[in-house]
Amino acid sequence: xxxxxxxxxxxxxxxxxxxxxxxxxxxxxxxxxxxxxxxxxxxxxxxxxxxxxxxxxxxxxxxxxxxxxxxxxxxxxxxxxxxxxxxxxxxxxxxxxxxxxxxxxxxxxxxxxxxxxxxxxxxxxxxxxxxxxxxxxxxxxxxxxxxxxxxxxxxxxxxxxxxxxxxxxxxxxxxxxxxxxxxxxxxxxxxxxxxxxxxx
Numbered sequence: 001x002x003x004x005x006x007x008x009x010x011x012x013x014x015x016x017x018x019x020x021x022x023x024x025x026x027x028x029x030x031x032x033x034x035x036x037x038x039x040x041x042x043x044x045x046x047x048x049x050x051x052x053x054x055x056x057x058x059x060x061x062x063x064x065x066x067x068x069x070x071x072x073x074x075x076x077x078x079x080x081x082x083x084x085x086x087x088x089x090x091x092x093x094x095x096x097x098x099x100x101x102x103x104x105x106x107x108x109x110x111x112x113x114x115x116x117x118x119x120x121x122x123x124x125x126x127x128x129x130x131x132x133x134x135x136x137x138x139x140x141x142x143x144x145x146x147x148x149x150x151x152x153x154x155x156x157x158x159x160x161x162x163x164x165x166x167x168x169x170x171x172x173x174x175x176x177x178x179x180x181x182x183x184x185x186x187x188x189x190x191x192x193x194x195x196x197x198x199x200x
Contacts, residue, residue: 042060043061043064045057046058046060046061046064047061050078050081053085053086054086055081055082055085055086055087055088055091056082056086056088058078058079058081058082058086058088058091059078059079059082059086059088059090059091059094061078062074062075062076062077062078062079062082062091062094063075063094065078066094066098066103071104072098072103072104072105073104074104075094075098075103075104076095076098076103076104076105078091079091079092079094079095079098080095083095083115083118083119087122089118089119089122089123089124089127090119090124092115092116092118092119092122092124092127093115093116093119093124093126093127093130095115096111096112096113096114096115096116096119096127096130097112099111099112099115100112100130109139109140110140113134113139113140115127116130116131116134117131120151120154125154125155125156125157125158125159125161125162125171126155126161126162126165126169128151128152128154128155129151129152129155129162129169129171129174131147131148131151132148132149132150132151132152132155132171132174133148133174134148135147135148135151136148136152136174136178145178145181145182145186145190146182146186146189146190146193147190147193148178149175149178149182149186149187149190150190150191150193150194150197152171152174152175152178153171153175153190153191153194154194154197155171156171156172156175159171159172
């Protein structure tokens with residue numbers, strides 16, 4: 001009887017392992033298929049998904065128009081749809097960048113700050129980094145080092161994403177520079193604000 005139960009358990013374990021491997025291979029094959037799609041197929045897919053309201057597809061379409069076509073009008077159109085209707089943090093960040101640089105839209109710092117804030121609140125490290133810059137350099141209402149330090153701390157959680165946007169953007173370097181300008185008390189106040197922000 002023990003031998004029969006042992007064989008049954010072994011058989012079930014084997015079936016489970018095979019099912020996992022097959023399932024895992026199917027998942028990897030699906031990801032590979034998307035990677036192997038040529039650019040035109042991807043664009044066609046993103047357009048069809050964008051029309052159905054998929055914010056990720058809208059964001060990818062915006063990136064395509066901005067980076068590969070240098071068509072800022074279409075880029076901002078798709079970023080705006082994903083940012084407004086889909087509440088996509090990446091699209092909100094990209095839209096803020098377009099407003100800040102006057103690409104596809106008029107240069108408009110208040111609009112850029114609005115979209116940076118929305119994106120940063122959703123956790124986009126790139127937008128958090130730029131809020132840190134804005135508070136450090138006084139883009140709106142004068143310098144606020146404690147608030148700047150807070151946003152640099154938050155963006156530093158995903159510093160690689162920030163640096164991937166542009167190697168000059170580095171929350172770690174920004175924090176080190178701020179350390180020299182701020183008192184320990186002010187840095188502790190910034191950390192308290194970070195802790196409060198994370199609990200919300």
